[in-house]
Amino acid sequence: MSSINQLLLEAKSVTKYFGTITALENVNLKIHAGECLGVVGDNGAGKSTLMKVLSGLYKPSAGSLFFDGKEKILESPKDSQNLGLEMVYQDLALAGNLPIGENIFLGREPTKNLGLLKFLDYKKIKELTDAHLGKLKINVKSADQKVEELSGGQRQAVAIARSTAFNAKVVIMDEPTAALAIKEVGKVLDLINSLKQTGVGVIVISHRMDDIFAVCDRVMALFQGTNFAESELSKTSRDEVIGWIMGKK
């Protein structure tokens, strides 16, 4: 990252309890435009919980979120979507029984309204899907193919296409390459790099050092629900980051 870009999202002192368990304690996070932040940590370190707080799926027990410098309280994922934050879940959060296009627009389908009734605009869904998949250079047989008929890599591509279909500012990806065949990993990483170039802030949660060092500009480590370490990628090494994951500095 050569210049100092606009701060898109900031989490300050986020704390989350589940009953008596403390999943996150005073965690801070910042993401700028065109930047990729890698978030690492062992299982149970709080990565997924933090992302679910950012996307509005969980409400933080304490702490605050700032979008474009303004404090916002998220009631549901819909609120974070409206603020330009999109999430690509590890389990992909796609409905296998629906076609690609309907998955990309699920929850935000273009409609033709007739009084209270909202009819789906299938033609527009198809047009927008073809255009968007084309823009991201994602190849599928047809936008009408059901998602359950796709390979793991194609599903990941659909999930990323879904996250970027509405001019997202920040995209969070949870283990984007974990379920992929090796030859498909490169394509997804290319997709992340091209998102960065369009000014999107990308947060990547990953266990794979190869991924982190291929696309990220900055890396932060969570350990037992707290900020453990953070660094520009150029100022650290794989061994050091792996040490952070284990709780060693």
Place this chain on the structure above:
Amino acid sequence: MENKDQEKNSLYLKIMPYLEKYGILLLLVIMIVVMHFLQPDVFLSWRNVTNVFKQISWQSMLALGVFMVIVTAGIDLSVGSIMMLSLMILAIVAKAGAPWYIVVITPLIAGFLCGLFNGLGITLLRMPHPFIMTLGTLYIFRGTGNLISGGTPISGFTDEVRYLGHGRIDLTWLGLEKSQYLPVSLVLIAIVYIIFWIFMNKTRTGKWIYAIGGNPNAARASGINVNKILVIVYSLCGFLSGIGALILAGRTDSGYPNAGLQSELDAIAACIIGGASFFGGRGTVLGVFAGVMIMGILRNGLNLMDVSSFWQQVLIGSIIVLAVYIDVLRRDLGTRK
């Protein structure tokens, strides 16, 4: 060898979507042809065909409601009881001398409210599965129906109230005989099924119902208010059971305590035979209609041939198991591993 497998696979992929969509209609047509050859004089006669439609009229409403619930990967065991309670309320309101347009609306409202009760119970009380909530209301609604009526039949409604279940559309102006009439209930089935076909396939809410059945987490993550959609689905299911009550009132001219006993199982059976998957997200309105018709024709045909009703039970049960086995195979083959 691999090539052959691929060829087989691509042929399979081409045929499968059609088979999945229209296979059940094929089965229906085969049944009709077979019945026609077994009973050439009677089966396709005007009288018998209209009879089949009259017999399936109220079941088809329950099945349609349960179908929407099954698409969300839920279940509604209470539809028979909702229908009975709605019918009893209708009978009491009718006996109290309310004008016909009030009497006609009562079961629809009662059914809707029962469904709303189910939906709110499932979502607000966070029941582990809709099975439990609706098993509870299966007893609650029927018990309430018996409480308000004293457990005795209430008979005698006006012609207006009985119109949907009992009315006849005269076709003599088409040059047909007086006996060749169109039952109003048949027209009602057609209208309701077309409306719900449009609802499930063309509207956003319908799409969300399928999405919830396909992957509730995906639906939630997409910002869909899953609980609200579920409440709508269970309420509509109740509403359709209310329509069923209105039709039954017309057909039997009576509110009686055993109305709709075990008909929730018939409704579920029709959905399953019609290709709706218990895993959720799969099934069509057309399929449910075919499922209802297959059960109706099976009963009618076996009656015509004087086969004991015990055999009917065995046959319907066998068809259910077979239909679900086909669903399992379809799922195994249709999904990439």
